[in-house]
Amino acid sequence: MESLLKYIRNHIELTREEEEFLVSKVFLRKYLKGQYVVQQGDICKYECFVLSGCTKMFYLDDDGQEHIILFSIEDWWTSDMGSFITQTPADFNIQCLENTELVMFSFDIIEELYEKIPKLERFFRQIIERAFVASQKRIVRNFALTAKERYLYFRKQYPKIEQRIPQYMVASYLGITKEFLSKIKSQLSLEE
Amino acid sequence: MESLLKYIRNHIELTREEEEFLVSKVFLRKYLKGQYVVQQGDICKYECFVLSGCTKMFYLDDDGQEHIILFSIEDWWTSDMGSFITQTPADFNIQCLENTELVMFSFDIIEELYEKIPKLERFFRQIIERAFVASQKRIVRNFALTAKERYLYFRKQYPKIEQRIPQYMVASYLGITKEFLSKIKSQLSLEE
DNA sequence: AATAGATGTTAAACTAGATTAACATTATTT
DNA sequence: AAATAATGTTAATCTAGTTTAACATCTATT
Numbered sequence: 028m029e030s031l032l033k034y035i036r037n038h039i040e041l042t043r044e045e046e047e048f049l050v051s052k053v054f055l056r057k058y059l060k061g062q063y064v065v066q067q068g069d070i071c072k073y074e075c076f077v078l079s080g081c082t083k084m085f086y087l088d089d090d091g092q093e094h095i096i097l098f099s100i101e102d103w104w105t106s107d108m109g110s111f112i113t114q115t116p117a118d119f120n121i122q123c124l125e126n127t128e129l130v131m132f133s134f135d136i137i138e139e140l141y142e143k144i145p146k147l148e149r150f151f152r153q154i155i156e157r158a159f160v161a162s163q164k165r166i167v168r169n170f171a172l173t174a175k176e177r178y179l180y181f182r183k184q185y186p187k188i189e190q191r192i193p194q195y196m197v198a199s200y201l202g203i204t205k206e207f208l209s210k211i212k213s214q215l216s217l218e219e
Numbered sequence: 220m221e222s223l224l225k226y227i228r229n230h231i232e233l234t235r236e237e238e239e240f241l242v243s244k245v246f247l248r249k250y251l252k253g254q255y256v257v258q259q260g261d262i263c264k265y266e267c268f269v270l271s272g273c274t275k276m277f278y279l280d281d282d283g284q285e286h287i288i289l290f291s292i293e294d295w296w297t298s299d300m301g302s303f304i305t306q307t308p309a310d311f312n313i314q315c316l317e318n319t320e321l322v323m324f325s326f327d328i329i330e331e332l333y334e335k336i337p338k339l340e341r342f343f344r345q346i347i348e349r350a351f352v353a354s355q356k357r358i359v360r361n362f363a364l365t366a367k368e369r370y371l372y373f374r375k376q377y378p379k380i381e382q383r384i385p386q387y388m389v390a391s392y393l394g395i396t397k398e399f400l401s402k403i404k405s406q407l408s409l410e411e
Numbered sequence: 412a413a414t415a416g417a418t419g420t421t422a423a424a425c426t427a428g429a430t431t432a433a434c435a436t437t438a439t440t441t
Numbered sequence: 442a443a444a445t446a447a448t449g450t451t452a453a454t455c456t457a458g459t460t461t462a463a464c465a466t467c468t469a470t471t
Contacts, residue, residue, distance in 0.1 A: 088363040096355060109352040112345070118356070145337060152344040153304070159351040160301040163288060164310070166354065169361055170394045171280040174428070193448060202362045207428055209450055366458070385418060399458055401420055 028055060031076055031130050034102050039150050048143060052136045056129050064105065064121040064129065071110035071117045073131040077103050080127025081191055084119050085199070095199040098124075098188050104154065105129075124192060174203045175211050220247060223268055223322050226294050231342050240335060244328045248321050256297065256313040256321065263302035263309045265323040269295050272319025273383055276311050277391070287391040290316075290380050296346065297321075316384060366395045367403050 031053075032046055041049070055078070058064060065071045067087060075082075077099050084097040084105060096119065099105040110117035114134060132140075141148035168177055178201055182189055189197060194212075195205035223245075224238055233241070247270070250256060257263045259279060267274075269291050276289040276297060288311065291297040302309035306326060324332075333340035360369055370393055374381055381389060386404075387397035 086359045086363060092363070094359055094362045096358060108348060109356065112348050112352070118359075141341070145340075148337075148340065148344065149333070152340065152347065155344065155347050155351055156300060156304050159347055159354060160304070162351060162354040162358065164301065166288060166358060166361070167278045167286055167310075169358070170286045171278060171284070195448070204429060205449075206430080206451085210428090213450075387418070396459060397419075398421085398460080402458090405420080 028078070028130065030078055030102070034076070035150070038153075039146050041144065041146065045144050045146075049140060049147070052140060053130050053132055056131050058123045058127045058129065060123055060125050060127075062123050064123065065107050065110070065117050065119065067118060067120050068116050069110075070114055071107040073129075073133055074104060074106040074108075074111060074137060075121075075129040075131055077101055077105060078128040078130060080123060080125040080129075081188075082121050082123050082127055083192075083196060084121045086119055093199055094202070095196055098185070098192065098196075098200065100188060100191070104158075108155075124196075169202060174201060174207060175214070177201050178208065178211055179215075220270075220322065222270055222294070226268070227342070230345075231338050233336065233338065237336050237338075241332060241339070244332060245322050245324055248323050250315045250319045250321065252315055252317050252319075254315050256315065257299050257302070257309050257311065259310060259312050260308050261302075262306055263299040265321075265325055266296060266298040266300075266303060266329060267313075267321040267323055269293055269297060270320040270322060272315060272317040272321075273380075274313050274315050274319055275384075275388060276313045278311055285391055286394070287388055290377070290384065290388075290392065292380060292383070296350075300347075316388075361394060366393060366399060367406070369393050370400065370403055371407075 028050060032050070035041065035046075035049075058080070064073075064075060064082060079101055082099045082105050083095050084099070084107070085093045085095045087093055097105065105121055107117040107119045107121065109115075110119075111134065137151075141151070168180060172180065178197075181197065181201060194208060198205040198208035201208065220242060224242070227233065227238075227241075250272070256265075256267060256274060271293055274291045274297050275287050276291070276299070277285045277287045279285055289297070297313055299309040299311045299313065301307075302311075303326065329343075333343070360372060364372065370389075373389065373393060386400060390397040390400040393400065
């Protein structure tokens with residue numbers, strides 16, 4: 028739990044009481060590799076801060092194909108925000124790719140935290156603003172860049188994630204097939 | 220300006236004083252068709268609420284190709300949020316597709332409004348949450364749907380926008396060429 | 412009414428990336 | 442150590458969407 032506080036202290040200053048209040052309201056949950064945090068159709072009850080491990084968030088389309096939207100590792104957040112804020116069934120799945128420890132912020136608790144600690148509401152607003160900006164930029168990259176360029180960008184931007192994740196999941200995140208990513212990689216190794 | 224208040228009243232309740240404070244801090248600006256609200260490289264100084272008219276936000280890639288990220292009409296917001304929150308040069312352009320009236324929220328003013336009217340900060344957080352969710356869902360649609368399916372979704376979701384906008388811009392928004400959208404439309408007209 | 416500029420259509424040739432399928436490699440389990 | 446499952450590679454064939462280019466229509470301006 029200390030690394031959650033460290034993360035928060037990195038951005039805002041809370042009093043000792045505020046920190047204690049926060050810690051008393053959230054709880055830690057451990058998942059094994061392969062377990063689901065959220066399943067498509069369930070209501071997403073928590074926003075989760077990743078203490079350790081790794082998760083993927085993905086959409087399962089009508090053909091059963093998996094489309095990975097987001098990987099989350101230490102110090103990142105994960106949740107189906109659409110489901111969370113409306114408390115309606117989730118469109119996405121969140122599954123652990125490693126044994127994972129999450130700090131769970133429930134819907135009611137988060138409202139209570141916003142109420143009691145306005146600084147925290149401001150901080151969360153800023154986190155969401157940044158997430159939104161990143162998401163819009165990803166849309167542009169998907170339009171303006173080729174698969175190879177997107178892969179190079181991913182590799183540069185998230186070198187730590189690439190190493191922890193099977194290649195076919197990277198392909199899914201990039202919106203291409205595993206075979207095509209394999210081709211791109213062999214092309215790149217010839218170029219170098 | 221009344222329609223801004225109407226929009227806000229639709230979601231939260233402000234006191235008469237709060238409304239007056241808000242109105243005293245923002246200002247209205249009129250643009251002609253074709254004018255730019257933000258240009259790639261400039262710092263985006265305002266978040267803008269659309270009173271009337273229509274804007275497009277787009278990215279110009281290295282080949283000079285335009286990629287439309289967002290159309291905004293009455294009661295929508297527009298800004299390059301990435302530039303706005305960091306006050307660094309914008310990646311995107313925002314241009315008016317019709318004569319357009321915007322309510323301008325500057326960076327400093329918006330901070331002041333958050334400070335004085337916490338309800339407003341909460342409201343803006345919720346707006347951004349929804350924008351983020353919409354953006355993530357668009358990423359999925361771009362991966363999981365064909366161009367034809369994306370077009371049908373757009374037509375259903377934003378019927379009012381389609382009517383106001385040249386077809387080649389719809390194509391850009393969908394991430395396809397104008398020629399291919401034309402083909403899709405002629406296919407659809409044969410089917411019906 | 413004529414011209415010019417902006418928008419939309421059609422069709423042929425082309426390409427980035429998908430599909431299929433067979434095989435190779437690496438982990439994991441027994 | 443063998444067997445099984447999971448992951449990764451290669452290559453041939455295929456397709457959704459692009460490119461190019463010529464033409465059509467619509468709108469605004471003189």
